[in-house]
Each structure stands twice: as structure tokens, then as C-alpha cells.
Amino acid sequence: MAPRLADYKTGVHNDWCPGCGDFGILNAIQMSLAEMGVARHEAAIFSGIGCSGKTAHFVNVTGIHTLHGRVLPFAQGAALANPGMRIVAVGGDGDGLGIGAGHFVAAGRRNVNMAYIIFDNGVYGLTKGQASPTLKLGTKTKSLPSPNVNYNVNPVGLAVTSGFTFVARAYSYDVRQLKEVIKAAIAHEGLAFVDVLSPCPTYNDVNTRDWYAGEGTGGDGAERHSRIYRLEDTGYDPVVHFAGAAELDEKLGQALARSLEWGERIPTGVFYRNETVTPYGGRIRDQIRNYAENPPALQAIESGGRAITDVSPMLDDLRA
Amino acid sequence: MAPRLADYKTGVHNDWCPGCGDFGILNAIQMSLAEMGVARHEAAIFSGIGCSGKTAHFVNVTGIHTLHGRVLPFAQGAALANPGMRIVAVGGDGDGLGIGAGHFVAAGRRNVNMAYIIFDNGVYGLTKGQASPTLKLGTKTKSLPSPNVNYNVNPVGLAVTSGFTFVARAYSYDVRQLKEVIKAAIAHEGLAFVDVLSPCPTYNDVNTRDWYAGEGTGGDGAERHSRIYRLEDTGYDPVVHFAGAAELDEKLGQALARSLEWGERIPTGVFYRNETVTPYGGRIRDQIRNYAENPPALQAIESGGRAITDVSPMLDDLRA
Amino acid sequence: MAGGVDVSWLVGGPQGSGVESAAGIFAGACASMGYHVFGKREFYSNIKGEHSYFVVRASSSEIRSNVSGADVMVAYDAETMLRHYADVRGGTIIYDAAMEKAMIGDVATMDENYAARLGAELAAAGRPGGVEGAVAAAREAGTAVHAVSFRAILSSLADEAGNPKLRGMTRMFNVIGAALSMGALGVPRDVTLGAIRRAFAAKPEVARLNEMAASRAYSTAESELGGMRCALAPLGGPREGTMLAQGYHGTAIGKIAAGCRFQSYYPITPASDESVYLESHVELGVSGGRPGSTLVVQCEDEISAIGMAIGSSIAGARSSTCTSGPGFSLMAECLGWAGINEVPLVITLYQRSGPATGLPTRHGQDDLLFAVHAGHGEFPRIVYASGDVEESFYDTARCFNYADVYQVPVIHMMDKYLASTILTCSRFEPSRVSIDRGKLLTGRAGSDYRRFALGGDGISERARLGVEGAEFWCTGDEHDEAGHITEDPVMRVEMMRKRLSREGLALRAIPDAEQATLHGGGKIAIVSWGSTKGPILDALEEVRAGGGPEMRFVQVKMLHPFPTSYVAHLLEGATTIVDVEANYTGQLGALLARNLGREPDHYILKYTGRAMTSTELAGALRRVADGTAGEREVLTYGA
Amino acid sequence: MAGGVDVSWLVGGPQGSGVESAAGIFAGACASMGYHVFGKREFYSNIKGEHSYFVVRASSSEIRSNVSGADVMVAYDAETMLRHYADVRGGTIIYDAAMEKAMIGDVATMDENYAARLGAELAAAGRPGGVEGAVAAAREAGTAVHAVSFRAILSSLADEAGNPKLRGMTRMFNVIGAALSMGALGVPRDVTLGAIRRAFAAKPEVARLNEMAASRAYSTAESELGGMRCALAPLGGPREGTMLAQGYHGTAIGKIAAGCRFQSYYPITPASDESVYLESHVELGVSGGRPGSTLVVQCEDEISAIGMAIGSSIAGARSSTCTSGPGFSLMAECLGWAGINEVPLVITLYQRSGPATGLPTRHGQDDLLFAVHAGHGEFPRIVYASGDVEESFYDTARCFNYADVYQVPVIHMMDKYLASTILTCSRFEPSRVSIDRGKLLTGRAGSDYRRFALGGDGISERARLGVEGAEFWCTGDEHDEAGHITEDPVMRVEMMRKRLSREGLALRAIPDAEQATLHGGGKIAIVSWGSTKGPILDALEEVRAGGGPEMRFVQVKMLHPFPTSYVAHLLEGATTIVDVEANYTGQLGALLARNLGREPDHYILKYTGRAMTSTELAGALRRVADGTAGEREVLTYGA
């Protein structure tokens, strides 16, 4: 029986604020799993702490709601121990790019096969609206006593620089594109990152749904345009095809250049995609030949309560 | 009396390995302070943990040898509490870009006025040569049991992406350029970063002094050339002059493009420099008008053992 | 409280519906009439929609805690009705008539487990599983229940004002509900309107509309609700020198007064309120000096927060950070660095229920032993706990003095209960705040300055950054007198002694009265720490008032180093020791056992995430007194 | 050891000069002759140049520790001579003649404080402040001192071999020095050459050169050094079933045998050796199954290390991480997450001297109370300590069983002393390793699987990831049976009880013998934990051999939950309790006081960063026996 969308929804009450952009992301994740036909027991959502972190309880696959900033270590550990699972990590922008930024950079270098989705609302939602790392310098949301004193982190740029092999941005109110991007991220061989712009109507009164829709871009007339545009509509090609130095420079360069666009025109879609880089699981196959077939989580270690690993070669090495 | 180089050296025995690149960096720091005429009591070196971390004990200004990965928080706290001090933070590549990467990214966003120098040797020196975050994927140094399974972090790219307003690279065996870069970093208004390539002859037998000097670039003959070249010799202009969007894109773009060059030709010098961004100390002057004149560390808080801060407005607000 | 007034008022509704400001208005009105006020908020880890409620108690006598049950309840939504109807036995409930038909299943926010229990309970009594059933049950218990249409009030207001837009301003339901109850309680209309005006002082237009709505509600109350069984008449205006404070005001204003000039933090419930307060009071007047300021830095994580505070302290500023359990866990390594480098530092630890994320918006006192032992290795520290908000103001200043004088990190234990209370207390007296910076060197140093010079009392002169001739070194490694790394075993032994002997020094020098406090007397001795103080004092009164025995209460304030002999002295002659704490394992009990060799005879513990009421505590104490108490008495009152 | 052979051999030189491999060769040769061997390395937190030394003891009887002093010393440099000459009273010193004229001031690496003390000492005796003075002092103390030119040996070797390049191979000085001493001690030449061959087995050419150099040194020893006062004749070949192990082999091979298949770590002394060993033994033979493997991941920090191990454990693999104090401090928050989510996990904690960076390459047992209390909030855990390397192999497997059966994090306490020893012990017997994965569910689940189902013994079925019908949830928040967030107070109480009752369960179910061990008997009872076991057992023998009283030794292995009644039982009848620990505050003493209500009468403590010798410990125990011991006896032997 083909899985239906409803199968991926739990009965847990969703207590996000009305109008929260996160609903769109949640739906897109559930739809992606359903459309890809991922069996419920073969997927797991790992999440950080924040409004966004509750996502793990709303999707009806195994859900691991970790600690603030720690979703990537937990998720990578599981993905490495059982590479047969589909692991999707999710979390807030504060979670992933503030307290978790060190893990973000390190995860990029590792390129473990899984997807990571950041719910990017510019604020620390669950702790009542402090500035998150993606909020622009000088911005004053209604929840701040004075304008933000920090420069913003550039999630797409940081991901590209850190070695993520799939880097995309989407918008929570464009669920169609979002879903396609998430599916591509899950299907990607290696570590995929999706930065989802997700309005927080409760605390971020600057980057609102209206703002994204074009408020302030030039009167109410025809000049007014959605700030969001899709990279794929511009003929942008994010894919690294040959992995020569020149091509790599070009693809990285264009991704970084586009990642700096903000304000009047905000690109969404896949910025960078490189499957010529071997994922971590492949890199360790030099050390562990049967890693894929007999990964850590599935190995037999005992028989009738007795250890069956043969340590005699090691003990022989130590013979007095 | 003008300060002399010797004034900036302590009598503490330096126990780095013979031939360690770090000696060059230490000398350059001491020379920079002397040439800039920084009074000993007006400077402080903060350091992380590693071979490089010992630097704080070798320079004869106040030295704070912190914890592994934590040099930036400690240093920023001091720089913010007393902006009159010249603060120089130093540490290893593992310290700053591995365990400390989260602070690195956040510091870039903050742009506190100080300099940060990474001793980049590709290994965890003090713990006996494990791969550091800057070691390239697949590299096998003599200290590793198998080739490095992680992609490298790009320190210059990461700094630029994170918002550092001065980003440079130098080489520990080119002490002349190194010293000029360090002086510029210390003089820079805002957060300056210098990535210093520093051979570790004990554990990194791949990126050695000889390698940088050109070993392997084409026989022993004339084709062989130093891998290192200076950006300034190529007419490269790192400076953001006007801070328009187009110029910013260009300057950031060229810095990132150059940061990816590696192997046959490795650029050194200043990649990016932007003093149009207000440092943190300036940003908070909106909130604290006399911040520069009466910073936290120098404020009077008592008189004759009695509190002198007037809290009555706050108490009046709470009157029942 | 014989003969006096003592009213417990409960207001509940979805998060975001204004429960907090309604409670603020009620508390403000009561305080302005001269009542003692004590209130506490309960809420979910959620921004909008989950159930939140506030119980405010107003009394003509001094009070320090909540009691079980409520006299008056205002319910904004069905969930409040369903969760709390049984709390109001014999009092009055006012609820919005719009919810009259709601069934349990309609309340999406209600926890499955509670829904099941409630459903079973109502069914067992043969009542409908919804608001109707709750109303019937409440009435049967003797409670007066009034359904009032909040929307109708708004409509008539719109009509009256000729402004149809007002019909949609449902966010004023909170003020309407509050005003209905206050009207019925006999609070004079102008008192209520005054409280509203003060609450919305920053937004006069909002204030005006709310005053109008309240006035309409008053009329309804007068016409429809009749008098209530308890009344809140003015006692003669606000009591002189009284403040209406929120829980975090004690440590926040305490820090400002004590001269803390640098606070780094990472947002976390229930600690951030303090930092937010400091952030909005950055520039400070200084008598006889240039204006001062507190630099408040929001960091990328708690490791950075403590790291920055240490850096700033080394620079010379009184520095602190404020966090809760998860953040404190991340600070353990840096705490040890501050310890080995003798860096003065105050960490304000607002506890909540752990472990891990736990119950992030609920109360707990479960970090005591962790605070005492946090960080690998051995280094000196002081762990100090405040019993109430007023204490916390003075204690904050003490903590900074301890930090400066003994050159150690000080962990100031607070908790969610303290943080989310609103209460009347005596105006803080900054003139009672003394500042002792210990051996801080700010002028030019003599020759051969050595930061960690041995000898004397083991505390050496501490230079701030920038002092000529006083350059110094610090390192997390073991170090010599100059602060340079050493691995010399002889120096190691001397430095360990230098640092750790400080704990004994502090124990001897800090006055007994700052270390522990004795309240009352009697053969039964309660020992406790922190925010249980209020419920304990009120419970002791209640037990005595009910004819029970006098009991003594030993409040331990300094938890590390432990004031063994002074506490032993205060416990002399006690035949029964009762440990009262808001945790599972009885952590103070463990400290008693370890230090006094005397395990408490009874533990009264609560770990539901809800603070103790004096009522349930008095019940357990009565059982102790009459010999029916078990070794562990676990309290569970409260939704 | 009456009548037997017991030789302590000390080798020292700058870090990087091959002290460790020289000691390996000596130990290997002794073990191959049938001796019991125990050796320990001391070194600075430095890569090259600072002073490093190794003391290896070889005995014809069983030994488990070092003694104070040495019988034979080989000094590669002046610093070794200057630091250790006084340790060799009445024995033999062999040193490189090249350093003959070195003065204290020439030794740049020497700690200022030691240099000053030594200078004063030599000056007081009217001797030159350098090697000459040390030689004179040693001779006066009855030590035979031989200066041998290592360079001359190399030269004659070069001449002999007709290979002038050999003259420059000064890195063979270490083998030359070792061979000189071994020749003088009467170790047969072929035994030494065999040990060299084994030591350089991976590099045959290096082995060949070193054998040649050793042979040359043997000739010099025979012609110039004469016989030594103690001799090491073969006892008849290696003892059957004996291994020569390094300290970390116990936990590393223990993990492999126990089925640990995932280890995440961040490099730190002295913990990384274990991970490095696992990294070089990644692929594993499995009897009757497909080859297995341990995935070892070097992380970006220790937070990530524990986070990944938790993720992997949830996936179903036996998982662990290995660290030291600073790393463990960073793990506190995640530890609590594992606790509230009932995740089996083993954290191997190789302690070193704290606090902060402390003495990073030196020994300490100062993390006990931190391990017991680490992490905010209250959650179950097991803290378990091994007394020696052999124990640590079996204990590792136990720790994984405890983790799986009780679904808790287990902290396995090891330390630097254990990590950096080399010793002979019985070959580990993997057949004695049983594996109990507890209620791990790997097959299809029944309907309505709930990870945290209440009821029964409080331990519920734990599914690994990927099991059909057993999808589950975890959260660091308090949760319901399915693992979803709840703030329901009733569920909170049940879940707290479910988790924390596990500690009592473990205490009852784990056999007494695994919780604590009694050695010997007598009225004086020593209590201790961890690596002090070796020195204690040897000291007890020494005390008895010297006519002192029998004493009993209670080794506590399970430190949390504390086996109160069993330890009390083992202490029955003891009149004096002596706590022995390598820390300042006597942390086990605190646990005794808290749990047994009995504070130790004496503390014998050492916190110089150097492990206890049985000699100094025996001295202190004799003082206890004869009533002259103070409450705190602080040991300080060793450079």
C-alpha cells in the first residue's frame, strides 16, 4: 500500500502560533516523505530546541528531539551507525547557526549522508523573540529593546564554505518549491542543507509574509513585486558536473554571490550541488570494507549471551 | 624611552620543537608590539590551548592562557570591558576552527575591536598530531593511521563569510610580511583575522617548509617555485572603499575566490578589509553614550565601601 | 490571619491572551489598596495557545506563598474551567459564556493524560465531559458560578462608544474578565481603572480603551454578579515603603546597585528576564560621578557567556552571567578555569525542573549538588541561595563581595518560582548595600608584582588589566606565582592549598547570620534552602494557628562551603529533622548527612514542577507532628 | 619478596629522545625472562625537549605499583641526572659522559622552582651546582656512578660497520643507554636483542641498526661497568598466559570484546590512546559471523562526541566515548539528555589532575564527585571504577551490560596512572565476557509500542532505529510513555520514579562482588577506589612484612549508586577507617560520610600529579598503625 500523507502525521497537538511559517515546512516534510514513499520505520527526524524543535513530535516517523544546538551531532551519530536510515535533521536558526554553529561547520566537512533543514525566522522564537544570528544588523523587531547589534550570518554562504555538498534556500509559503527542494535534499548523496525562510508573525514584524510578498518594494502599484524569486527560473545551474578546479570555483563563486543577494530580490532554490564529493560513509569504506552491509547498529556482537568478537590477535600481540 | 624588542620577551623557557613554524609568529608578534610602541601594560595576549596556546607566556605583556577553543569569548569580554586595551587573541587551528568554530562565526558577526591570529599547522600539535580542521581531505600525515576523512575548513573563506572586517593570511617563514600583516591587524578598527600557515615539522610531514618552498612543483630545476605568493604583488586591492552593494560583492567575491586557491599557488597578504562597518564598540554607543570614556572596567561603583549607583528610578517604578 | 482578609484569585486562559497583564492589574490594584500580595504564574513552554494561569493572593496580613485552592476564578477559556473548577470550593467562578458548550475533546491543548483523568472523573460522577459538567460539579461543591458573555460587554461598549470596531477587540477580554471579578469583589472602580492606567502607562490609547472596557464590565458585575463571599475593600492606600516587584527584580536591581557592569547571557527561561531588565536599564545615574552603564551582551551560547564574563572580570569590571540548568551545564569547564585563576565572578542560576530540557517553564530546585560539584577537578567556590525576592536583592550584593574578597566564582541559586512571582515587599534599601572589592589593585603596582604570590592569608593582590607595572599571567594549567605554567609538584601542593584554604577562610569570616538563618523554635526542625522559605514560614503559621506545635526553621543560605558547625548549632536540641525541597532526591539532606553526619528524619519533596503551597506543606508538617508522616512525603498539588 | 629479585629501573631524558621505547624494551626483556613488570611514565605537557622519565620495576614476585627510589638509573641528559640522582641511593647510575660539565643553569627546561631548590641543596652541601655536584652527592650516598660516552659507542659502531653515517644516528642513544644498563644487570644479550627486535617489528632495518648499537653497548657494559649490585637473570622464560600490556589496553580491548561498535572522541590526554588503539583495529573478526568493525569518529569537540555516541546508541549500536576531565565537563548537558531518555551509553573517563587544564599529563583522581553529580537536574546513572588494567578489561564489559540492562549512562572511571603504565598481567579471557543487552528490541514490535511504557520493573522495551512498528520518540523535555513532551504533573511524578528507581534496582541486582571488593582483614580498614589499588595492596604487604598489623582494604568499585549496606558490611568491626585517594578533598570520604554516616578517621592523599608509591603509602599506613598519623597525611614523593 502506497503511504499516504496522513500516515506521516501524529496526533500530537501542534501549538505553534496561528500564522507561523513553520506549518508550511512541517507540511512539506510530511509530503516529501509520503511522495518519496519512505517507510515510516526507515526514517527519523532529529530536531533541536526551539519552536521548530517540536517538529519531531508532529511527523509520524521516529522523532528525536535533542538539545539546543546539538541536533547535528545526534543525527550524524545515528546516520553513521545505521546508514540505511533516512535521517532528516531540523532546527531553528538560533539552534543551528548560533549555539550550534561549530557543529554546522564541522558537519559540512564530514558530509554524512542526511538532510538538514533550518527554520529561519530571524528570532529566537521559543525564548520570546531575541535576535537570532540571521537577523540583520540594525534591525529592530518589536521584541527587541534596541536595534540588533550583530551582523547576520549568511546561512547559504556558511554552508557552502563549510563543505556542504547540497545547499538550498526555500520559503515556507512556497510549499511547492519547498517540498521539491526537501525531496532533493533527502535524495542527495551526502549532507544537504536547506535554509527555509519562515516568518514568525509573533516576534519578527520586519521579515513578515507581507514583506516577502513585496511590501515596501515600491508603492502598492505594479512596481511592487515579491522579493522572492526562484533560481531555477533564471537558468541558474547549481550542479557541479566535472569537479575540475575551474568549474568548482565557478559553482562555489556563483553560490556565494547569490547568497549575498537580499532585500529587493531574494533567491530561492538550489544554490549548489556537488555529488562528486564522496560522502563520509564512502570515505570510511577504505577502512571498513563491509560498512554498508554490516554497519555498527546492525552487527551481531553476542551469541547466547557470550561475546563473539575475536580479540585473540590483539592479545597475541601483547604476549609477554 | 622607545620600547625595544627585548622588552616584549619573557624569560619563560620556550619548549616548542626545534624548527616549529610558531617561532616565526611569536617573533612577529613581539616585533609588531615593539614597532607600534604599544606600552606593555596596555596590551594583553589571550590564547587557546595547544602548542600555540603557550604564546601568551612568551610575550611580555599580560597573558591570558584560556581553555581549548574558548579564546575568543574570553578575549572579547576583556576587549568590551576595557576598549582601551590592545587585545590580541591567538590559538591553534584546532582550537579556533574545530572546537572553537562556533565562537569564530559569532565573533565575526560582533566585530569587536581586536586581532585574532591562528597558528595554522594542519594538525593538533599538542595532542600528538591528529588531523586539524584545516588538513585537506585524504591527506595522510605521518601521525595519522589512515588518510584524513574530513574536508578542510577554509579559514579565510569562513572569516569573510562570518563578517570579519579584516582577513589576511601569512606564512610563518615570511616574517617580514607576517609582521606587517599583524601590525595592520592590530591597527584595524574592528575584528581582524590572520591565518598564519605554520609548518609543524614534528607531525605534519606533508605541508612542510620545503613543500611551501616549492618541493613537488616541478623537478629541482627552474620550474620549481615557491607556492606562496603575495597578493599585494599582484595589484590585488582588498579594501572596501565605498561600501556600495556592487563594491561589497566584488570585494567579498574576490576574497572568497582567492581563498580557494591552494596547492600550486597559495596567496598571502590581506584578502579583505572593510572599515566601513562600525565595530561593536561603536554600535553600542547608541545605547551607552559615554561607553568609550567610562567603560565597564573603569567605572567607579563605590565610595567608602558604599554603593553609589542610583537605583531609585527603578525602585520608584515599582512603587505599590 | 484571623479576622483579616485573605483572597486567592485565579485567572487562566491561553498563552498570549493576557493572563499576565490581567494578573498584574489585579495585583497592582490590591497593592494600591494596601494589601499584601503574592502571586505566581504557571505556563507551558509555548508562545501562544497553551494553558497559562496566575494565582494572586491578597491579604491584610503578611503572606509569602500561595495556598491550595482559590476563592475567585476568572476563566477566559474552557481549559481553565476544566482544569481548575475543583480548586474553587465554595468560592466564585466567572467564565466567558462563549465556552458554555465546550467538551473536553474540543480543547486541543489539553494534555492527553489530564483529559483522560478528568473525563473519567466527570463520567464517574455522571456528569457531561465538558464545561457543563465542570459547572455542575463546582456548583455542587458550593461554588457560585457565573457565565458572562465577554463579547456582549464588548458589543455594548462599541454601541456606547459608537465605535463598531471595538467589537473585534477581543484582546481586551483579559481586562474585561479581571474587571468583572474585581467589580464583584468590591474593589472600587477607580482603583481598578488606576491600576489599568499604570499597567498600560507606555500606551495611553490602549489604556483608555481598556479603562472603558473595564468600566463596562464593572457595570455588568454590579448588575449581574451580586456581591461575592469575600470582599476586597481598600485598607487605606498603599503601605508606606512597599514595592510591587516581580521575581527577577531582586537580582537585576541588586546587580545594578552592587556595581555589576558587565552581564553576558544566552537566552533561557526563567533566567533571561533578568538580562532583559538590565538591557532596558543600561545607562545609570551615579551619585557624585559620571553616568555609569551595564554592558549586556547576548552571546552565541552559555560557554561564551561565562567566557566573556571571565574576560571582563579580568579586565576589572564586576561581571556576571545569568542562566538556568542547561546553560549552567555548559559552563562547567569555564567555571573551573575561573576557580584555578581566582577570578571573581557571579553566576546567577535560576533553576527550573531538569534534567535536560525537562520542564523548561516549571519550577525545581534540582541543581544544588550539581552547583556544588560542577566542573572537573577541585577548586574553591561559593554556592549561595536566596529565600525570597527581597533577600535576593541584598544577597546579590553579598555574592559580588564574596567573589571579590575571596577571589572565587560564586553561584547564586535562584529558581523559577522566585522568577515568576509578583509580590509586595519592602522597598529595597540601596543604602544598606556595601561594596568590598577585596584586594583589587587599580593603581600602579610595586616592583615584582606577582598575581598569585604565596603567603599571607592565601589571597593575593589582583590587578585589573591596564595597570602599569602589574602585567600578569593567567592559565588554566597549574601555575607559579607569576601565573606561568608549572608542573612542579611542590608548587602544585602550595597552589592547591592556597586556593582551597579559601573555603575555610570564607566560612570563618562571613558572619553566621549570612550563612544560615533561624526562624522560630521547637523540637521539630525544618531545614531547607532557597524559595521554599515562603511556603515554610506560612505553613508554620498555619500549623500553629491550627493548634499544632511550634517548629523551628533553619534556612541554609550558604550551601558551599557548608556552615557545618553553625547549622549544627541551630539544630541543637531538635528531635526531628525535616528536609523540605523542590526536588526528588533531597539534595540538602545529602549535604546534611555528609557534613553533619545526620540524615534528616523526613523529607517533604515536590517535583511536579509546581511550587509548594503553604497549605499542602502544612498538611505534611502536621503529619510529621502527629507521627503519621512517612520518610518521604511527596507533594503534588497544582495543575 | 624475601629472597626474590626486585629491581627498579629508571630511564630519563628529553621528551622525544626515546625514553618510552627504551622502557618498552626493558620491560619487554624482563617480561620475556619471566619477571613481573610494572612501569609508569611521567612526562610534561610538551612534545619535544621537556623532561620525561619512566620507572620500570621488575620482580620475581607479583607487584602492582612503583616503589620510591630506583636501583638503576640511565640518564640521557643532565636534567635526568639533576632531578633523580638522589632517588638512587646505593644503586647504579649510568649517564652519558657528554653532560659531565653541565650546570643547572644550562638546563633550560628545568622548572625555576626545582632549579632553585636543587641549587640551594647542592650549595648547602658545598657541591657544584651541576652534574658534577650531583655525581658527587650520589657517590657519597653509596651509589655507583658511571659516565659512558654514548657518542663513542656510536663511533666505534660506525667504525666496526664501516658506515660513517652511523656516527650521526644519535636517536639510537636511547637503545644504547638501555642496553648499557641491561648488560650491566646481566640480562642476556640475546634477550635484549629479542626485545629490541619485537619493539621495532614494523621497521626491520631500524631494528637491525638498533640491535647492532645495543650489541656494541653490551660490550662496553661488560668491559667498563662491571657487575651491578642487583642482577636480572632469566627466571625461565615468559610466564604462561601473561601479557605485557599498556594501561589503555584494558578498556580498548574490553570495548572490542564487549561489542562496542561506535566510539566518538575528541583528542585529549590521557584518553586518546584508547581511541587511537581502536582506530588502528577497526576491522574485527567475529566467530561464526560476518566481520565486524568499530566506527571511530574524531569529532569537533566533546559535546559532539557524546552527542554522536547517543545518536548511535539510539540507532542500536553499543556506543561510547572516551575523554578526560575538561572534555567530560563539556558533556554534562548531554549526559542529562541520555539520562532522561534512558539511553545506554558508556563514557570512559580517564582522569588527570584538574581543575581546568590543570596538570594535563599528570595523574589525579579528582573527578569522582563531579562524575556522580554532573549535569543539571536528577537522573539515574552508574559510576564505576576499575582498580587496575586487568580489571578494566572485564569492567568495560560490565559497564556496557549495566548501560543496556538499566538503560542508563555509565561513567567508567579510569585515570592517567592506569593509562600510562606498562605491566604484566594475566591474559584477558574474552570467554569470561558475557553480554546482556537488556530489553533491546530488534525484531518487529507488537501493536501500540511505547518506548517509555510505565509499569513492571520500570524498565521498558527499547527499540533500535529501523524496527517496523516500533517507531518512537525521545525528547529532553519530560515526556509521556510514547516519548512526547508532557507537562502533566502526574506523568512527571511517574516518570521521575520510573527513572530514578532504577538506581535502587541496580544496587539490588548487581552482585555484591561487582560493587565492592574486600582484600585482607584487620581492625584498620582502608577504603579507596580506582588506581590506588595497586599501591595499597603492595603497601599492605610491605607493612605486614615489616612486622606491622594486618589491615583490610575495601575497594569500592560502584561509586554511584553507592553500595551503602555492602560497604558497611565490609567495614564491620573496623576501628579505624583510612581513606586513600589521589586528590585534595578526599572525595570518597565524602561519599562515605553521606551514605554511611561515617567519616574516615584518616585521609592519605596525594595531589602532586604523581601516583603514589607503595613505599610512601606504607609509611603513612605505619603511622596510622602506630598512632602518629595526622588526620590528613599528604604524600609528595616523586619528580
Ligand SMILES: Cc1ncc(C[n+]2csc(CCOP(=O)(O)OP(=O)(O)O)c2C)c(N)n1
Ligand atoms: C543550553 C540552552 N540554552 C538556552 C536554551 C533556551 N532556548 C530554548 S529555545 C531557544 C532559542 C530558539 O531559537 P531558534 O533556535 O531560532 O528556534 P525557534 O524557536 O525560532 O524556532 C533557546 C535559547 C536551551 N534550551 N538550552
Ligand SMILES: Cc1ncc(C[n+]2csc(CCOP(=O)(O)OP(=O)(O)O)c2C)c(N)n1
Ligand atoms: C576541552 C578540551 N578538549 C581537549 C583538549 C586537549 N587538547 C589540548 S591541545 C589540543 C589540540 C591542539 O591543536 P591546535 O588547536 O591545532 O593547536 P596546536 O597544538 O596545533 O598549536 C587538544 C585537543 C583540551 N585541552 N580541552
Ligand code: SF4
Ligand atoms: S513564536 Fe514565532 S516561530 Fe514560534 S510558533 Fe510563534 S510564530 Fe512560530
Ligand code: SF4
Ligand atoms: S608539535 Fe608541531 S606545532 Fe607543536 S611545537 Fe612541535 S613542531 Fe610546533
Ligand SMILES: [Mg+2]
Ligand atoms: Mg528562530
Ligand SMILES: [Mg+2]
Ligand atoms: Mg594546530
